[in-house]
Amino acid sequence: MAVPLLTTDDEGESAPTSLVVPEGWRATQVYGAVDKVLALPAGTTKKSLAKVNLKLPNDAEGNPEGYLFPATYPLGENPTPEKLLTAMVDKANKRFTGAPVAAGAQRNALNVYQAVTIASIVQAEAATEEDMAKVARVIFNRLERGMPLQMDSTINYALGRSTLKTTTKDTKIDSPYNSYQRMGLPPTPIANPGDDAMSAAINPAPGDWLYFVTVKPGDTRFTADYAEHQRNVAEFNRLQESASKKAEAAK
Template sequence: MAVPLLTTDDEGEPGPTSLVIPEGWRATQVYAAVDKALALPAGTTRKSLAKADLKLPNDAEGNPEGYLFPATYPLGEAPTPEKLLAAMVDKANEKFTGAPVAAGAQRNALNVYQAVTIASIVQAEAAGQRDMAKAARVVFNRLERGMPLQMDSTINYALGRSTLNTTAKDTRIDSPYNSYQRMGLPPTPIANPGDEAMRAAINPTPGDWLYFVTVKPGDTRFTADYAEHQRNVAEFNRVRQDAAKEDLAT
């Protein structure tokens, strides 16, 4: 992802002055970025969670995933992992506990933590902002029909990876994040969503869609018909194969 993690002061002196957390990063990526920004040994920020005293919702059970809000954070004087993580969670609470999100979650028969979880899936699955509210509707439609979500993003989260290649073996892994086998939402968010994904989660576009696939950039296809979805997936696979052949030829 071509996003600057660290910035320096105006005079070009070495050393970061702020930390940029992009939308959709997982907690593990945030921890690594904080370690790098503060020049700490790898794993230091993760270990600091126990003493960070983060103001998380009870449903989070101490896990800040979903609440490390994507934004730019000044390092300030004497920065520590605890200070940075607390600033991220405070920003998330500022965003998520206000009237618009709380009312939107209630309108959709959710609590705020569930809305953040849906937003995290939308952030991971949608090809761009314009598809987010439709992707959110697919999540709601599947939940309402008692269907498993079957989102590859949750499999990727369980396996600690990011890929478009999900195999049949992957969908059989024993994990609470396996949304092919487990019903309902995953137990926690799977990333840290931004404003647009959160808006989509509480204001999904009306529609009957149950499936979607991004065949190629700018071409995401939503449908309620499984046979049509299978055709779209076949085209997606053809596009990927053709691209791979072109890469080999160059």
């Protein structure tokens, strides 16, 4: 969790002055951080959605996932969940509805909400900023070929977790976010993407890749060849198993 920016009052106690929303946070993480920074009971911010009129696209159906823009938000005087959520959505709209994003989405036969959804997957899947445009290309290539996206990040979103280990059982869950079984994009974004992920979503790198796996930090391998991808996944699994054994031995 990112730590809110603090200032010290006259009595020497630290009081938060701003809330930092990192790129890739899910709405649930944002709600929890707002509750914490405003010292409110858990669940208060989520409940406040019912009484705040956020300017979301019709496709969102009132769900702000993807539109709680990552940035630093000053708390100001008398901060409320409603004020903070409104500021986040207003900032997202300024970023997403401008000419560059709108034109980029149209260029790729998408509406803006679909582009935000792709950006959210890119944000969750790409190991580095340099990989983002390649991950976006994999998504487009799979969509164009009528292949399921098969993105572990959508499974993690459905299960409310973050992990590198997706089991065969996980890929069979009954959820609209199960991109192993459901075709096309998930029904909503799966996180709140930043500018870099959004840029990648509307400017995917040229390439024929259909598969990728981050074998180890700094080593993400993209390929159009399934057999090569299987070898890469096998290497990833070996490295994970080796790391797990070392961790057990060190206990």
